[in-house]
Amino acid sequence: MSFSDPRPAKWSAKQLGRIKPLVFVVALYPLLRWIWLGFNDGLGANPPEFLIRSSGIWALVALCLTLAITPLRRLIQQPALVRLRRMLGLFAFFYTVLHLLGWAMWERGWSLASMWDDVVQRTFITIGMLAFVPMVALAITSTTGWMRRLGRYWQALHRSVYAVAALSVWHFWLVRAGKNDFFEPYAYGIALGALLLFRLVHSMRQGTVSGRQ
Amino acid sequence: EPLPATPNPDYWLSNRQTSEKDVTSYNNFYEFGTGKTDPLRHAGSMQTRPWTVTIEGEVVKPRSFDIDDLLKLASIEERIYRLRCVEAWSMVIPWSGYSLSTLLKQVEPTSKAKYVEFVTVVQPEAMPGLNDRIIEWPYVEGLRIDEAMHPLTMLVFGVYGKMLPNQNGAPMRVAIPWKYGFKSGKSIVKIRLRETMPVTSWVGIAPNEYGFYANVNPTVPHPRWSQASERRIGDGFFAPRVDTLMYNGYGDQVASLYAGMDLAKYY
Numbered sequence: 001m002s003f004s005d006p007r008p009a010k011w012s013a014k015q016l017g018r019i020k021p022l023v024f025v026v027a028l029y030p031l032l033r034w035i036w037l038g039f040n041d042g043l044g045a046n047p048p049e050f051l052i053r054s055s056g057i058w059a060l061v062a063l064c065l066t067l068a069i070t071p072l073r074r075l076i077q078q079p080a081l082v083r084l085r086r087m088l089g090l091f092a093f094f095y096t097v098l099h100l101l102g103w104a105m106w107e108r109g110w111s112l113a114s115m116w117d118d119v120v121q122r123t124f125i126t127i128g129m130l131a132f133v134p135m136v137a138l139a140i141t142s143t144t145g146w147m148r149r150l151g152r153y154w155q156a157l158h159r160s161v162y163a164v165a166a167l168s169v170w171h172f173w174l175v176r177a178g179k180n181d182f183f184e185p186y187a188y189g190i191a192l193g194a195l196l197l198f199r200l201v202h203s204m205r206q207g208t209v210s211g212r213q
Numbered sequence: 214e215p216l217p218a219t220p221n222p223d224y225w226l227s228n229r230q231t232s233e234k235d236v237t238s239y240n241n242f243y244e245f246g247t248g249k250t251d252p253l254r255h256a257g258s259m260q261t262r263p264w265t266v267t268i269e270g271e272v273v274k275p276r277s278f279d280i281d282d283l284l285k286l287a288s289i290e291e292r293i294y295r296l297r298c299v300e301a302w303s304m305v306i307p308w309s310g311y312s313l314s315t316l317l318k319q320v321e322p323t324s325k326a327k328y329v330e331f332v333t334v335v336q337p338e339a340m341p342g343l344n345d346r347i348i349e350w351p352y353v354e355g356l357r358i359d360e361a362m363h364p365l366t367m368l369v370f371g372v373y374g375k376m377l378p379n380q381n382g383a384p385m386r387v388a389i390p391w392k393y394g395f396k397s398g399k400s401i402v403k404i405r406l407r408e409t410m411p412v413t414s415w416v417g418i419a420p421n422e423y424g425f426y427a428n429v430n431p432t433v434p435h436p437r438w439s440q441a442s443e444r445r446i447g448d449g450f451f452a453p454r455v456d457t458l459m460y461n462g463y464g465d466q467v468a469s470l471y472a473g474m475d476l477a478k479y480y
Contacts, residue, residue: 046444106444106454181247
C-alpha cells in the first residue's frame, strides 16, 4: 500500500482460503492449551471449575471476534474477510457447547431433572440457556445450503446473534454479581457494545438499516 | 518451617486428606486478588513478624499478644477438619493450633460480650487485591460468643505440621469447620468482643447471598447454586460430587447452638 493509492488491493477469496486453515488452528488454541495443561498438572486444584470458566470465557472471545469481522472488513476495506466469519461463529458455538457440557457433567452429574431445576431456579443459568438456544439455530443454519433455502430470512435469523451477545454478557455479569467483581463482564460488554455501535453508525450513514455489504 | 503438633484423637477424620499442594495453592484471600492462585502468587511479601494480636472491647483484661507468645499459650494440637467453601467445593485439612476459647478466657469476656469480631491485617504494599474495591477493607468476620467459645472453633497457626503459609492466613487464623469457609478469617490482627452483631464483610456486600451464620446447610441453596453437594478437591477428573452434610458433619457437636432457630432465615 502506498500513499499515492489510498485504496489497498482487495484480498481475493482464494487468498482468504489460504489463511483459513491458519485461523482454524489458532482458534483451536484454547482446546490444545487445556489438553496440554491437563497432561502437565496445570489445571489447578479444581480442574472442573477451571474448564467450565475457561470455556465460557473463550466462547465469549470467539463471539466477539465473530462480531468484529464486519466492522473490520469495512474499516480496512477487505470485504473478503467475511469468509472467516462462519468459522469463528462455529468456534463460538463449539466453546459454548463445551461450557454447557462441563456444567452438565460436573455441576449436574448428567441428571436432566437436576439441569432443569438449575435452569428454572437460577437467573444466571436461565439467561445462559436463553443465549444458547438461538446459537443452536444459528449453527444449524450456518451452511451454504441453509443460506440458500432461507434466502432473505437467513439474515434476519442470524441477527439474533446480537441477542446472543447481550445475553452472554448478562450471564457473565450475573455470575460475578455476588462477588462484586465486574471488571471482565464490563470489558466484554464494552467490546460488544462498541462492535454493535459501529454497525449502528454505519447503517445510519448508509441511510438504511439493511446492513448488507 | 516445622510446627510440632500433637494429634488430638477427638478431632480425627478417616477421610483422605487433601494434598498439601492443593491446600496451599487453591485459596480465597481477596486481599491478594480474586483468583484462586493469586494468594500463592502474591502473599509471599506479607510481613508476618513482628505480629501482635489485639483483643479489645467487652473484656475485663484487654491486651495485645505477641504471636510468639500465642504459640506458647497452649499446647499445639493437630486436628483434621473438613472445610466446606460456600462455593460448593471442599477439602480435608490437618490444622495445627488450639481452641479459640483458650485465648478468649485469658482476657475474660464480660457479660456484655455477645459477639466476637475478627479483623484481618491490611498491608497495602503486599496486597494488590486491596485496589479491587470488592470489599471495604479490612476484612471482618464474626461469631456469636457461644460459637466462638465452642471447642471446635480453632485458632490455627499451622497446617500439615508446618507454620501456616501466608496464603493460608499466616501467622494466625481461625477455623470453624461447621461453617462455610469465608467465616474463618485469616491473618488476624484484632479480636473485638462486642455487644452487637458485627456487620461482616460478605454480609455487607451481598446480604441476600451470605448470612452472618453461614452454617453449612445442604437444604438452603445459595441464590446462584445448590448447596446440596460439593466437589471434593483432588478427587479426580470424573469423580462424582459428594453429598454435603448438615453442619458439614459436625451436627452432633453444634446443632444444639441453633435449637429453635429458623435456619432458612438465619442462613
